Amino acid sequence: MHEGSYLGASRGLKSWLLTTDHKRIGILYAVAIAAFFLLGGILAILVRTELTAPGETVFGQDQYNQLFTLHGVVMVFLVIIPGIPGILGNFVLPIQIGAKDVAFPRLNLASWYIFMAGAVLAVLGWLLVGKVDTGWTFYTPYSSGASNAVLWLTSAVFVAGFASIFTGLNFIVTVHKMRAPGMTWNRLPLFVWAIYATAIVQVLATPVIGITMVLLFLEKLLQIGIFDPALGGDPVLFQHFFWFYSHPAVYIMILPAMGIISDLMGTFSRQQVSGYTFIALSSVAIAFLGFLVWGHHMFVAGQSALSSIIFSMLTFLIGIPTGIKVFNWVATMYKGSVWLQTPMLYALMFLFLFTIGGLTGIMVGVLAVDVHLHDTYFVVAHFHYVMMGGALIGLIGGLHYWWPKITGRLYNETAGRIAAVLVFIGFNLTFFTQFILGSRGMPRRYHDYSALMDVMPEAAMLNLASSLGSYILAAGLVMILVYALHSLFRGKLASANPWGACTLEWTHTGPVPDAHNFHETPLVTRGPYDFHLADDVFGSDEEDS
Amino acid sequence: MSQAAGTLKHYFVTSEQQFDAAKMGMWLFLVTEILLFSGMFVAYAVYRAWHPEVFAHASELLDWRLGGLNTLVLLASSFTVALSIHFVQKGQNRKVVVLLLITLLCVAIFMVIKYFEYTGKFAHGIFPGAGYAPHGEAYAEYDIPFAPQFFSIYFIMTGIHGVHVLVGMGLFVWLVTRVVRGHFSSAWYTPVELTGLYWHLVDIIWIFLFPLLYLI
Amino acid sequence: MAQGHHIIPIRTLAVVFAVLVALTIITVITARIELGVANVPLALAIAGSKALLVAIVFMALKYDNQVNVLVLSLGVLFAVVFLSLTLADTELRGVLGITDAGTTVIAVEAEEVLQEEPVPVAAYQAPEEVYQRYCITCHSLDGTVGVGPSLTGLTDRQPPDSILQSIMDPDVIVVSGYTGLVMQATLNGLGFYTNVSDASVDSLIAWLGDQ
Ligand SMILES: [Cu+2]
Numbered sequence: 001m002h003e004g005s006y007l008g009a010s011r012g013l014k015s016w017l018l019t020t021d022h023k024r025i026g027i028l029y030a031v032a033i034a035a036f037f038l039l040g041g042i043l044a045i046l047v048r049t050e051l052t053a054p055g056e057t058v059f060g061q062d063q064y065n066q067l068f069t070l071h072g073v074v075m076v077f078l079v080i081i082p083g084i085p086g087i088l089g090n091f092v093l094p095i096q097i098g099a100k101d102v103a104f105p106r107l108n109l110a111s112w113y114i115f116m117a118g119a120v121l122a123v124l125g126w127l128l129v130g131k132v133d134t135g136w137t138f139y140t141p142y143s144s145g146a147s148n149a150v151l152w153l154t155s156a157v158f159v160a161g162f163a164s165i166f167t168g169l170n171f172i173v174t175v176h177k178m179r180a181p182g183m184t185w186n187r188l189p190l191f192v193w194a195i196y197a198t199a200i201v202q203v204l205a206t207p208v209i210g211i212t213m214v215l216l217f218l219e220k221l222l223q224i225g226i227f228d229p230a231l232g233g234d235p236v237l238f239q240h241f242f243w244f245y246s247h248p249a250v251y252i253m254i255l256p257a258m259g260i261i262s263d264l265m266g267t268f269s270r271q272q273v274s275g276y277t278f279i280a281l282s283s284v285a286i287a288f289l290g291f292l293v294w295g296h297h298m299f300v301a302g303q304s305a306l307s308s309i310i311f312s313m314l315t316f317l318i319g320i321p322t323g324i325k326v327f328n329w330v331a332t333m334y335k336g337s338v339w340l341q342t343p344m345l346y347a348l349m350f351l352f353l354f355t356i357g358g359l360t361g362i363m364v365g366v367l368a369v370d371v372h373l374h375d376t377y378f379v380v381a382h383f384h385y386v387m388m389g390g391a392l393i394g395l396i397g398g399l400h401y402w403w404p405k406i407t408g409r410l411y412n413e414t415a416g417r418i419a420a421v422l423v424f425i426g427f428n429l430t431f432f433t434q435f436i437l438g439s440r441g442m443p444r445r446y447h448d449y450s451a452l453m454d455v456m457p458e459a460a461m462l463n464l465a466s467s468l469g470s471y472i473l474a475a476g477l478v479m480i481l482v483y484a485l486h487s488l489f490r491g492k493l494a495s496a497n498p499w500g501a502c503t504l505e506w507t508h509t510g511p512v513p514d515a516h517n518f519h520e521t522p523l524v525t526r527g528p529y530d531f532h533l534a535d536d537v538f539g540s541d542e543e544d545s
Numbered sequence: 546m547s548q549a550a551g552t553l554k555h556y557f558v559t560s561e562q563q564f565d566a567a568k569m570g571m572w573l574f575l576v577t578e579i580l581l582f583s584g585m586f587v588a589y590a591v592y593r594a595w596h597p598e599v600f601a602h603a604s605e606l607l608d609w610r611l612g613g614l615n616t617l618v619l620l621a622s623s624f625t626v627a628l629s630i631h632f633v634q635k636g637q638n639r640k641v642v643v644l645l646l647i648t649l650l651c652v653a654i655f656m657v658i659k660y661f662e663y664t665g666k667f668a669h670g671i672f673p674g675a676g677y678a679p680h681g682e683a684y685a686e687y688d689i690p691f692a693p694q695f696f697s698i699y700f701i702m703t704g705i706h707g708v709h710v711l712v713g714m715g716l717f718v719w720l721v722t723r724v725v726r727g728h729f730s731s732a733w734y735t736p737v738e739l740t741g742l743y744w745h746l747v748d749i750i751w752i753f754l755f756p757l758l759y760l761i
Numbered sequence: 762m763a764q765g766h767h768i769i770p771i772r773t774l775a776v777v778f779a780v781l782v783a784l785t786i787i788t789v790i791t792a793r794i795e796l797g798v799a800n801v802p803l804a805l806a807i808a809g810s811k812a813l814l815v816a817i818v819f820m821a822l823k824y825d826n827q828v829n830v831l832v833l834s835l836g837v838l839f840a841v842v843f844l845s846l847t848l849a850d851t852e853l854r855g856v857l858g859i860t861d862a863g864t865t866v867i868a869v870e871a872e873e874v875l876q877e878e879p880v881p882v883a884a885y886q887a888p889e890e891v892y893q894r895y896c897i898t899c900h901s902l903d904g905t906v907g908v909g910p911s912l913t914g915l916t917d918r919q920p921p922d923s924i925l926q927s928i929m930d931p932d933v934i935v936v937s938g939y940t941g942l943v944m945q946a947t948l949n950g951l952g953f954y955t956n957v958s959d960a961s962v963d964s965l966i967a968w969l970g971d972q
Binding site for chain 3: 234235294303
């Protein structure tokens, strides 16, 4: 580690916990989120283990309900939503636009502490008060009638929401005000565009989950009768409140991943990303359209038929900007010289899994079809293809891509490829089977499906396959953890630009960036994927990678 | 300019950039406040549309004179805050202190009136939620379905607004101490301007709450 | 650096303040005059104008960077989206309904049809039939808990009057542990309240006593 690097600039736990360096804050997020991911993953394995066979196998129904609730809450609110913006957005975005830091570094650190406070509230409630079994959606009247632990969990979500708001706010101002000279809007890397679009959603949508949690909290505490039907309230109104945030939240999860994929496609195809403007603006379009479709979660909840029709139609519209991205990624690889390093394997995996996740989303967006598929495993499979196959695979790909920049070391490429294959096989075995199960009518959230065996004898075999898949998936993920740790301590030292990428974090910093990112503020004279103009930049680094 | 130079953070290039960034950040924050309150306005609109006669009837229990007075008090405080920014831009800090103190007085009057409104309701069993049990002359007739919803929404909206007023109060106290210590000049007064923006938004929210809850 | 910042004249601020006070008085007065449907829009229009004045002058948006105007507009826009799409549900529940043979008809048309052919008085239906058609999906007779509670021994728990109320107006009392609104919505959807005569309901209650 050379002297000026952000890792060596100061030492000791305090220098990390009180840092305002966006790169170190990114690492704080990485450590916390890795821990939550481990927890959420273990819960997932427990859920799948219960379902290996029909009938009650390991857990009772109450325990099972608590398991999937915690799995959902942890994965959504503590892993996927903060994941890419928190870790990679923080680390990469300011460098990519040539800034020394984000616009509000202290607020940035505060965001991390607020996020952790939310997590601590969730854990404290879980340990001291009791367990929640409402599912991650907190639907009333389940939640207004459930144990007081709901109060803790809603507070946790409320608090963690502010971390998301402040992160988004910080990134928007950073992108607007902190760009280096020459870094015009059409020279922004597509990752920056994606994080920017995400930040808009974070700022506009998250306050609504905040007030939703406040109202739910008061409903439970004081019985205000807004959401609880027993008091004259309307449970469907709760769903409006919840999904006004939680559908856009899907784009908080997936848009940053799309940004990573755009960067990976460019770098590993050695090619100008095709349709740059379309990809950039489609991120913004998705961010805005995403606010107009929340009612597609409520087709069978008793909302007005007119709403259902409107929401269904608007839902289809999302397919357009999404399709624009997918086609442009494919076009980027076409005639490019595709280099199948581990990050690119994840980019391809994303393309495959996300396309399935997206298209099945259109299917459940169809009114008549959704009546049958609602609350079945089809929906479970759909959103796992989007959230895990999309958002998390994007995050893992991005972590591989920027790993050398973050740590200054390389990981074992062979191990990386083997793990990627395991993840791919495990993921599809886990969740593709669930499409079949769901389309044949297996409902979600049951710990015991023996009643299904008369009409659907294949359910046992398919569920067993799904569970086996989840073990393979887990093995792949553990393998990543192992070689990452190995790389951290024993990995080969990386050069400044091992992938021959063209954005500022690779071209204008050392193997590990300095504490203030750049010796001098870069002057940007070309686009982020102008490989033909950047021969000087990556040509010299090839030999030591 | 020397004072401005002292406040320039290393990661900004110019003071102008730093000021613009701070201001844009504040505007974004205000937008999150708008959306936070939008949830309560949606709840109000839905229940009002469902039970218009109940809401019209229940709102008669709120005293429009007190609400109106509070509206004027808040408008006055917005005016004094705007004036204080005017004078801080001119570097006349004594006037700034006086104006901020008048603002604080307005804020205090607002909270005192709110206190009497709340306790007046509590005394007759008008509570948010299940505690709703109106009693006493002129109150008992409000024991009707969906009146509790009206008062729950009333208490939540004005309560959360009140929390914002209290936060504003703290900010003004903090500003006064900083002005007195000579922290601001015509070259650098960002905290005064940002606090002003926040306070005007609190005022705007009340501009909507007053007619919705007290008048119609 | 201050040279770029616009200093708003005291006169402007004072005029705006005076207008705000005047508008407040106007809104109080107009609200106390009975204007029928116009009261609410008028009050909202006045509040909106006041808010705009505060934003444009007091908050200095008029002199500010355009991006901040955009930020504020987006916030307001999405608050309006939230409000209007939610009201599109809550105000129109049941207006656009599914009628026979799955044909969707707009409520107005449905009303016209109803006006042309008056609904015939529903014929008497045997209690078993009514139960099979409208109740069995949610309420068992053998003690199994379904969407709703089982009806075994119902008459031991509830007097006939109360049972009648539970059928005709299910949300007055909702048995704890069950969700309200579902029954009324379901029965509405099945046309129970229009197609089953009072006599049939009475005999259904009597019949339930024997189960
Ligand atoms: Cu959705």
